[in-house]
Amino acid sequence: MNEWTEAIWLGVSALITAMVLSFATMLGASVRHVSRIQQEEINAIEIVKEHRKYNKYDGTSVYPQDIVSLVLETRGNPAVWVDDEDNTNVNYIYMWDTTLPKENWQASYFTSLLPLTGSYESSLVKDANGAVLRFEFRRE
Structure with missing residues (x-):
């Protein structure tokens, strides 16, 4: 049991x-x-x-101050390329990315390179997955 x-x-x-x-x-x-x-x-x-x-x-008109703000905000990741010449040829003079020396990450450095007046046409370059690789600015 x-x-x-x-x-x-x-x-x-x-x-x-x-x-x-x-x-x-x-x-x-x-x-x-x-x-x-x-x-x-x-x-x-x-x-x-x-x-x-x-x-x-992306496809807008921006001022040099906007470019300086973007560069200091992103710190080169994604990269920022600027064509500062007033012609139809595309020649990016400034290419700021993470390889820029630390002492150059100051607003005074970037404002000394870009003119105070003028505007730039902006565009984004993305990879195949849609991630932003770099910003491109061309003088208008």
């Missing part, structure tokens, strides 16, 4: 253990699924933020 009760308790314990393990597995799968959805939303938000941040430099 005692053997039957032990067998029943063992069976019930095995069923409860199986249910707990199944629940833990389902909970883990749910957490992974929710985390994946949350990461996709975070990525989409970052893409929209980058678009809003850099859209004002």
Whole structure:
């Protein structure tokens, strides 16, 4: 008689253990699924933020002060290329990226290179994934 009760308790314990393990597995799968959805939303938000941040430099007219602000804000990542000549040839004289020496990352350095008046036509260069590689500015 005692053997039957032990067998029943063992069976019930095995069923409860199986249910707990199944629940833990389902909970883990749910957490992974929710985390994946949350990461996709975070990525989409970052893409929209980058678009809003850099859209004002895509096909618009900007002033030298805007270029200086952008260079100091991005610190060369993405790079900033400036064509300061008043002709139809594209010749980027200034190419500022992360290789610029640290002592040159000052507003006075950039404002001394660019004229105080005038405007520039801006454009963005993106890679195949849509990430911004560099900003290009041509004198108008």
